[in-house]
Amino acid sequence: MDEFELFERIKLRDKVAFDILFRKYYATLCRFSYAMCLSEEDAEECIQDLFVRLWEKSSVVNIEVSLKAYLYTSARNYTLNAIKKRQAERNCLNEYSENREPQEQDEKISEVEIGQLIQMGVNTLPEKCREIFILCKQEGLTYEEIAEYLNISKKTIDNQMGIALRKLRDYLQPRVKRLLIILLFYITFWG
Template structure:
């Protein structure tokens, strides 16, 4: 896509042209996911970051000002989001180490907290709407990629992405009373199971 085409596409997107946005998404989504995967070494996190980027890009389209080429803007934005993700995970890891050190000194039973968290996770998953729950389980418990889920359930990949985003947001909201580290620790265990 040349610079002239990019500028016209961006102007159309700023004016709310959904087809122009879909063209941008289809043109760059795969490249951005590959790029983010190289930075993060985690395809799932890379996909989530790219999806969240496109959602925010669309939401803020009328306020955006792009000085460089649109392609450069997309890749630079995703790179920054990946670096922020790494930094955030490092902070969470530091916090987790601190929490673990503190809990080892406390007399309460950690497995009690884990059992309640696991129960609450299972309950929260059950409370998801039926289709969203099915998509979530296929992704997290069976390890299917969004494309595979879309094919299996005869849905569009965008629908699967949107439903996964809503499922994760719902679970985070319902389980926010738990320590973040324990949530992610057990969530990862469930995903592998």
């Protein structure tokens, strides 16, 4: 099956075709993204977002040259956007830490408050996505263990974790921009 047939099947919501595409390109696109951003986590997140978006928008995506070229161009764009976002976060963090009032430096955000906020975000996730996220992040299971436990593929776990992380980021960001800056600062420097 050539690329165009594969993509036409994806447009028709063929999960097998999507899985074939994902397995064929995921690892190489992650390496491509990593070479640009030098962060495995960011690279994987970019490529997972790319595949999620491709699945969600496949009916309106028009591929004119080749599917491979489209994927690499998209991976480049997602990665460049992630790099810009990371730089903006650093700039904001630097500006925030330079402009803090002395009394603000004494303020502490409790881990309980952060945990409660994250838990509220986790509760908004779709049921299966939430279950996978909890097994991975709260129970500490590996993707392989979760896949075996739920009798689903590791790639499904990858996809669901990508969705969960994106939805959590979207949920938390507008509600706690300041908290995220402080949390990012904490993770970056004391992680």
